Amino acid sequence: ETGVTQTPRHLVMGMTNKKSLKCEQHLGHNAMYWYKQSAKKPLELMFVYNFKEQTENNSVPSRFSPECPNSSHLFLHLHTLQPEDSALYLCASSQDRGRAQETQYFGPGTRLLVL
Amino acid sequence: TQLLEQSPQFLSIQEGENLTVYCNSSSVFSSLQWYRQEPGEGPVLLVTVVTGGEVKKLKRLTFQFGDARKDSSLHITAAQPGDTGLYLCAGAYVAGNQFYFGTGTSLTVIP
Numbered sequence: 294e295t296g297v298t299q300t301p302r303h304l305v306m307g308m309t310n311k312k313s314l315k316c317e318q319h320l321g322h323n324a325m326y327w328y329k330q331s332a333k334k335p336l337e338l339m340f341v342y343n344f345k346e347q348t349e350n351n352s353v354p355s356r357f358s359p360e361c362p363n364s365s366h367l368f369l370h371l372h373t374l375q376p377e378d379s380a381l382y383l384c385a386s387s388q389d390r391g392r393a394q395e396t397q398y399f400g401p402g403t404r405l406l407v408l
Numbered sequence: 409t410q411l412l413e414q415s416p417q418f419l420s421i422q423e424g425e426n427l428t429v430y431c432n433s434s435s436v437f438s439s440l441q442w443y444r445q446e447p448g449e450g451p452v453l454l455v456t457v458v459t460g461g462e463v464k465k466l467k468r469l470t471f472q473f474g475d476a477r478k479d480s481s482l483h484i485t486a487a488q489p490g491d492t493g494l495y496l497c498a499g500a501y502v503a504g505n506q507f508y509f510g511t512g513t514s515l516t517v518i519p
Contacts, residue, residue, distance in 0.1 A: 336509040383450050399450030
């Protein structure tokens with residue numbers, strides 16, 4: 294138990310569906326992250342929020358829309374996804390963004406399958 | 409995109425054997441981290457190294473940072489089934505900036 298929870302753990306959706314992934318951290322951290330983990334590819338950083346403000350968007354397609362209502366919660370809204378978007382989506386948090394040796398705590402991930 | 413190469417990609421060994429996995433880059437790291445990810449879970453941080461030549465030990469795991477800070481190794485002594493998982497390295501090229509992840513080494517320890 295890392296203190297970061299994600300729901301749902303598994304999700305199957307069609308290309309025309311709209312769904313949301315939820316992440317919650319109980320660590321009192323100020324920074325939260327979304328990563329995508331695909332088979333045979335490195336973890337890809339998607340979005341970074343620091344003190345509820347989005348600070349990084351690594352050229353993620355607009356069909357992925359993040360939302361951070363407060364420092365403890367992070368959402369990833371999904372719409373009109375493609376089959377190649379099927380992957381494990383990981384949420385992480387850290388004390389602050391930008392520390393030289395920041396420790397990121399990861400949630401268990403949401404396994405997404407787009408049909 | 410920065411590239412971290414990990415080798416081997418897959419490793420299957422018997423319980424009690426020793427093993428070493430590697431993480432390499434053509435650029436200098438400001439700091440480097442090793443994670444272990446078990447099936448169905450997210451990565452968990454094992455260690456952070458920041459000084460060239462640094463060696464850190466965590467029970468049966470020994471982590472070494474290369475003198476030039478371009479590479480790192482993880483050595484496991486007397487592997488146990490509980491060591492099974494995906495070992496990921498992640499390096500930051502600028503202090504406080506994004507960590508870039510390697511593709512990982514998938515380790516299976518057979519009882």
